[in-house]
Amino acid sequence: MSRRLILAVYTLLISVPILVIVGSSLKTTKELFAAPFGLPPHPTLDNYATVLGEQDLLRVLGNSVLVVSVSVPVTLLLGSLVAFAVARLPKWPSAVLFGVFAIGLAVPAQAIMIPQYVQFERLGLRNSLTGLILVDVVVTLPVAVFILAGFMRTLPPELYEAAEIDGAGPWATFRRIAVPVSYPSLAATAIFLLVMHWNDLLYPLLFIDDPEKRTLPLALLDFQGEYLTDYPLLFTGVVVASLPMVLAYAFLQRHFVAGITAGAVKG
Incomplete structure (x- = not known):
């Protein structure tokens, strides 16, 4: 009860x-x-017509979809490769490699924003979706490594040994053994990354000046004025921005639950 x-x-x-x-x-x-x-x-529904029409939220939505659809798969690929290396390397090299990425979780994003801004300005990547994708991948890669490495370490060594006996190299073992078995963990990590990239306001606010390249969180700031905030439009923008996340979770809920419980009990 x-x-x-x-x-x-x-x-x-x-x-x-x-x-x-x-x-x-x-x-x-x-x-x-x-x-x-x-x-x-x-x-x-006048607020929705205004948001989707006059506020040009559909174009902004497209920018967010582009950033997320590129950054999440790239982060998953790199994170799974590093996690596989952490799981397969000997003890000390594995600990050092994992420690390097663990440091990325310990350093606050605000502490490195100025060097990032200067470096991106020199490389011509500021005020571009390419630069935003790159910084999203770099910032969230430690999270992906942390989650995926925790799961891949629990996989039975016999799986890898059987692959080696069959003549599979490291890449074949990763592609044919580690990835299929780690699918629930990959799905859960993908949802975490999707939410983090989709809701990111800090880096678009820092790197994006061009109104044509704004993402959804940055566009929602337009509904807040210095002296007056149009709350119905703001709430409408929040609903539109949240709807893709709700749909994604609805379709991937089963994989998310399986992923967060994977590896909880070592077989």
Whole structure:
């Protein structure tokens, strides 16, 4: 009973803000201030038409999709290669390699922003989606290595030994053995990376000046003025920006649950 009660309270805490945001996106500014938590008296889709049309959110959405669709697969590929090396190398080389990437988790992003900005300016990568993809990959690669290495270390050594007996080299073993077996962990890591890259505001705010190359989190700042914020438009933008993440999680939920529990019990 107590477990159901806790789940009910948790569901309520999650559902209320979502319902308020969705309901507010269907209101006018006057209706929102009159009843912030009430149902829309006259639901309207004008805010969505404004966001998707006048605010040109579809183009911004395309920029975010491009950044995520490139950076996530590249990060997964590099992270899985490093994780495979960490799992297969002898003890000390493996510890050193893993430690190098663990340092990346310990260093705050704000501590290296100025050197990154200067370096990207010199390389001509600032104010470009290519530069944004590159920095996203570099910053989130330690996260991918940390998750994937933890799983690949739990794989039975007999799998690799059988591949070696069959004459498979390191690349064949990685491609035919490690990757298929690690699919749940790869799916869970992909969701983590997807959320991190999709919601990233810090680096677009630092590197992107051209309005044509803005991503969704950066575009949402346009709804906030110095003296006045259009909250219905802001909430509408949040709904539109969150919808791809909700759909992705809905389709990948089974793999996400399997991935976060993979390796919890060593076989």
